[in-house]
Each structure stands twice: as structure tokens, then as C-alpha cells.
Amino acid sequence: MAVSKKKIILIRNMASFWIFGLCNNYAYFTMLSAAVDIIGKQQHKEKNDTENYCLKVIIESHCSSISTGAVLLADIIPMLLITIICPFFIQKIPFGIRHGIVCTLQVVCYLIVAYSTSTAMSLTGVVFASMGTGLGAITYIPLSSHFPRSMLSIWSSGTGGAGIIGSLAYAGLTEPHFANLSPETTCLIMLIVPVIFAVTYWFLMVIPDTVHQVRLFEPRTWLVTDPDLSTASSTEEIHPHVTSEVDWSVEDTKAGKLEPTDSSESGFVKQRKLSFKEQLLLIMLMTKYTLPPAIVFAAEYLINQGLTELIYFDCSHGFYLSTNSQYRWYQVLYQLGGFFSRSSINIYKLPFWATILLPMLQIINAVFFTFGAVYFFVPHIWIIFILILYEGLLGGSSYANSYDKIHHEVAPDVREFCLSAAGMSDVVGVVVAGFAAIPLHNFVCNQQKYHIH
Structure with missing residues (x-):
């Protein structure tokens, strides 16, 4: 039986959004997996036994002079600036132009890191990766509002795939036991x-x-003009058959209402032209959705970029992996957990109370990893592997459920802006983690001298 044209279009679009999630976040996660190699250039180190082979016995601390949190900051601060500033005007820029810019930034990122001769140059490449990922997030998530709701969960799954495929590819290609390629060739x-x-x-x-x-030879199509946006206070004036889920009148916005009064699935609704004041009010109203993932991301990136590089094992307790390899495989398992949880949103959605619980669980993880890095009481690396997988599950669940709730519960005529602005939450959390990771790294390194025997 022949497949209908409508079904073929649906399959093509589902595949597209999964690839969008994969490719958009791929460079970001690859740079985090490469953090120990980038920091290695800071110290002008040639490859040595610590990098290529496992430690037969741990008798001293193996701390780099600078935390991988520095790479995290280069990987997240540009993204933060983009997600804070761009949502206020990004609707004027067509999706096609945004997409071209994102792809160009990624090409520049890989070329700079591959041919860099110093850590400063490498970090510049990381900045380009961050800019591309940030611009992509406020492009493809709002783009999903023009498609069936399932596209957002498919995007979320793709971002989880970026983590596991990106970190696994980098670890496999650079692992001495596998491809044994240089970080430069890998990029x-x-x-x-x-x-x-x-x-x-x-x-x-x-x-x-x-x-x-966008039509290349027609400059007037290079910007989205005001007639393409609605200035109406209700979507009923534009699409009578679609009722807005929320009455976003000024009075209701001031009153802090975010609950839907009616729901409809029948098509895309032209987006409201919001004033700056209305945009700020919407951001404040979304705090109950965006604060929990911000805390989760702060805790988990504090673990990943401030602590896991300081938790290492000797040959007999670390599966005969070098310290650098242990760090890369930590990243792989973290991304594996994130992929599973981000992909499960269509199977199981967490109730709101559970999304509040996730930050507390992730903070407990961060406390455990801090004590583990200082006192070295964890007997074998497989325990850390399991905990990092669990950490990724918590982070992915918070991310996916946050965006899902925003997509389902805000008004259709402001959904595109809300989905763009929601990206600020996790980015702010990661920035906080990046700044906290550096002093935490220094503190733990200083303490390790007294606890490693």
C-alpha cells in the first residue's frame, strides 16, 4: 500500500527536527568533551604517560593549573548573551537566514580549533561554537511552533543525541585503544x-x-515585516476558528495569569507583536517553568566541568583508562543519560511537582561528587559511571519537561517568543556553574594534597 504524501511530509519533518537538535548541539558538546585537550595546550604539554596510559598507583594529585570550567565559560557566555538579547528582535530575522548563520559559525568553530596554536585560539573557536548553538536554540525551538507539537519532543531527543554521539565520537576517535587520532584531526x-x-x-x-x-535576489524578503506579525490582542481576530489558550490582555498579564482557558490543536496561529514591557512580563510569568531547570543545569555542569576531572582512578580500579580517557568517558555516560531522558518525553511526562524535585536531587549529586573528589572514598570507577548516567537522566528530564510544559500551556499567539526566551534559564544555570567551577576546582586541588596517600 502506497504511503500518503502527508505521511511522507510528516516523516521528513520529524527527521529534520531530530537532525536539527543533533547538529545544533553537536559542536557545543564536542567542545566540552575536548576540554581536557584544550586545557592541555594552556600548559604546553606534550603527550605523556598520564594522558596515554593509566596510573599504576595514585600517590599525588593530578590537577591542571586551570579548570575545564574555563572552557565551559567560553562555551556558554556567548550563548547567554544571544539568548538574553536576541529574543527581543529575532522574530524580524527569517528562519532561513538564521540557519545559514548557524551553519557558518559551526564551520568556523571547527576550523579554528583544528588549526589553533594556543589555548587562546582554541577558546576563540569554542566561542564560535557557543554562538552557533545559542542562535540555533532560539531558531529551531520557535520554528517547531509552525509544526505539530511532537516536533518539539523530537528536537529535544536530537539534542540528547548530540550529546551522546558527539562525546562518543570524540572519545572514540581520540582514544589510544581505538582510532587514536589527534584532537586536531578529529575536529x-x-x-x-x-x-x-x-x-x-x-x-x-x-x-x-x-x-x-527568503528569496536570495529579493532583498525585501530578507527581513520579516510587521504585516507578518499580529498586533491584535486576541488571536480570534486573525483566526476565528482558533481560540487562544490564554487571554494575554494587559490586565491578565499584570494579574499573573498563565493558565489556559481553552485549548486548540487546529493549526499555527500568527504571532502577536509584543511590546518590550509585555515581553518582560511573559519572562517573569514563565519563572515557574524556567527556574527548576536553571538550578538543575547549574548543579550538573558544576559536577561535569568542576569536579569530574578531579575524580580519577588507578589501573586496577579504572578499567585501565588514562586520566584523560576517564574524563571523556564520563562525558559520554552523562550524555547517554541525557539522551534517554530527553527522548522519553512522548512516553512519560513528569507532573509539575516532580520537576520541582529534580533540582534538589541534582544538588545532592553535586555534594556527593565534591566529597568524592576531596576524599577519594569511591572504590571503583564503575560507581562514578552509574552516578554520572543518573546525573544525565535528571538533567535531560528537566530540560525536556520544561519546554514541553511551556509549549502546551502558553498561548499559541505568544508561543514562539516564550520558547525563545525560555532558553535563558538553562544557559544562566550553566554560566553560574562555569564561574563556580574555577574556585571549586582550586579548592579541591588544594585539599587533595592532604587526602591522597
């Missing part, structure tokens, strides 16, 4: 990712009529 191989990214948007995805189309 050049990664250039295939932005190529796939570009092809997906312009050739695989079926772009709906509601998305503004």
Missing part, C-alpha cells in the same frame, strides 16, 4: 556535521506556508 572530521545541518533545512524539511520564505 576536521567533524566538519561533516554543519554540511548535514545545511542540507537538512533546505532539502529535507518541507517548509510550511506559515514560515516566512
Whole structure:
């Protein structure tokens, strides 16, 4: 039996959004997996036994002079600036132009890191990766509002896939027991990712009529004009058959109402043209959705970039992995947990009370890893592997459920802005973790001298 044209379009768009999530976050996660190699350039180190082989016995602290939190900051601060500033005007820029910029930034990122001659140059490449990921997040998540709701969960799954595939690819290609390629060669191989990214948007995805189309030789199409946005106070004036989920009148916004009064699935609703004051009020109203993931991300990135590099094992207790390899495989398992939980949103959605519980569980994890890094009481690396997998599950669940609730519970005519602005929450959490990771790294390193025997 022949597959209908409608079903083919749906499959193509589902595949497109999964690839969007994968490719958009791929460079970001690859840079985090490469953090120990980038920091190695800071110390002008040649490859040594600590990097290539496991430690037969641990008799001293193996601390780098600078935390991998420095890489995290380079990987997140540009993203923070983009997610804070751009949502207020990004609707004027067509999705196609944004996509081209994202792909270009990724190409520049890989080339700079591959050919860098210093840590400063490498960190510049990381900044370009961060800019591309941040711009992508406020592009493809709002783009999903033009498609069925399932596209957002598919994007979320793709971002989880970026973590596991990116970290696994980097670990496998650089692992001495496997491909044993240099970090530079590995980055050049990664250039295939932005190529796939570009092809997906312009050739695989079926772009709906509601998305503004850019025509290369018609400059007037290079910006989204005001007639493409609604200035109405109710979506009923634009699409009578669609009732807005929330009455976003000024009075209701001031009163702090965010609960839907009616729900409809029938098509895309033209987006409201919001004033700056209305945008700020919407951001404040979304705090109950965005604060929990911000705390979760702060705790988990404090673990990943401030503590896990300081938890290492000797040959007999570390599966005969070098200290650098142990760090890379920590990243792989963290991303594996994130992938599973981000992909499960269509199977099971957490109730609101559970999303409040996730930050507390992640903070407990951070406390455990801090004591583990100082006192070295964990007997074998497999325990750390399991805990890092669990940490990834918590982080992915918080991310996926946060965006899912925003997509389902805010008004259709402001959904695109809300989904763009929600990206601030996890980025702010990661920035806090990046700044906290550096002094925490120094504190733990100082304490390890008294507890390693």
C-alpha cells in the first residue's frame, strides 16, 4: 500500500527536527568533551604517560593549573548573551537566514580549533561554537511552533543525541585503544556535521506556508515585516476558528495569569507583536517553568566541568583508562543519560511537582561528587559511571519537561517568543556553574594534597 504524501511530509519533518537538535548541539558538546585537550595546550604539554596510559598507583594529585570550567565559560557566555538579547528582535530575522548563520559559525568553530596554536585560539573557536548553538536554540525551538507539537519532543531527543554521539565520537576517535587520532584531526572530521545541518533545512524539511520564505535576489524578503506579525490582542481576530489558550490582555498579564482557558490543536496561529514591557512580563510569568531547570543545569555542569576531572582512578580500579580517557568517558555516560531522558518525553511526562524535585536531587549529586573528589572514598570507577548516567537522566528530564510544559500551556499567539526566551534559564544555570567551577576546582586541588596517600 502506497504511503500518503502527508505521511511522507510528516516523516521528513520529524527527521529534520531530530537532525536539527543533533547538529545544533553537536559542536557545543564536542567542545566540552575536548576540554581536557584544550586545557592541555594552556600548559604546553606534550603527550605523556598520564594522558596515554593509566596510573599504576595514585600517590599525588593530578590537577591542571586551570579548570575545564574555563572552557565551559567560553562555551556558554556567548550563548547567554544571544539568548538574553536576541529574543527581543529575532522574530524580524527569517528562519532561513538564521540557519545559514548557524551553519557558518559551526564551520568556523571547527576550523579554528583544528588549526589553533594556543589555548587562546582554541577558546576563540569554542566561542564560535557557543554562538552557533545559542542562535540555533532560539531558531529551531520557535520554528517547531509552525509544526505539530511532537516536533518539539523530537528536537529535544536530537539534542540528547548530540550529546551522546558527539562525546562518543570524540572519545572514540581520540582514544589510544581505538582510532587514536589527534584532537586536531578529529575536529576536521567533524566538519561533516554543519554540511548535514545545511542540507537538512533546505532539502529535507518541507517548509510550511506559515514560515516566512527568503528569496536570495529579493532583498525585501530578507527581513520579516510587521504585516507578518499580529498586533491584535486576541488571536480570534486573525483566526476565528482558533481560540487562544490564554487571554494575554494587559490586565491578565499584570494579574499573573498563565493558565489556559481553552485549548486548540487546529493549526499555527500568527504571532502577536509584543511590546518590550509585555515581553518582560511573559519572562517573569514563565519563572515557574524556567527556574527548576536553571538550578538543575547549574548543579550538573558544576559536577561535569568542576569536579569530574578531579575524580580519577588507578589501573586496577579504572578499567585501565588514562586520566584523560576517564574524563571523556564520563562525558559520554552523562550524555547517554541525557539522551534517554530527553527522548522519553512522548512516553512519560513528569507532573509539575516532580520537576520541582529534580533540582534538589541534582544538588545532592553535586555534594556527593565534591566529597568524592576531596576524599577519594569511591572504590571503583564503575560507581562514578552509574552516578554520572543518573546525573544525565535528571538533567535531560528537566530540560525536556520544561519546554514541553511551556509549549502546551502558553498561548499559541505568544508561543514562539516564550520558547525563545525560555532558553535563558538553562544557559544562566550553566554560566553560574562555569564561574563556580574555577574556585571549586582550586579548592579541591588544594585539599587533595592532604587526602591522597
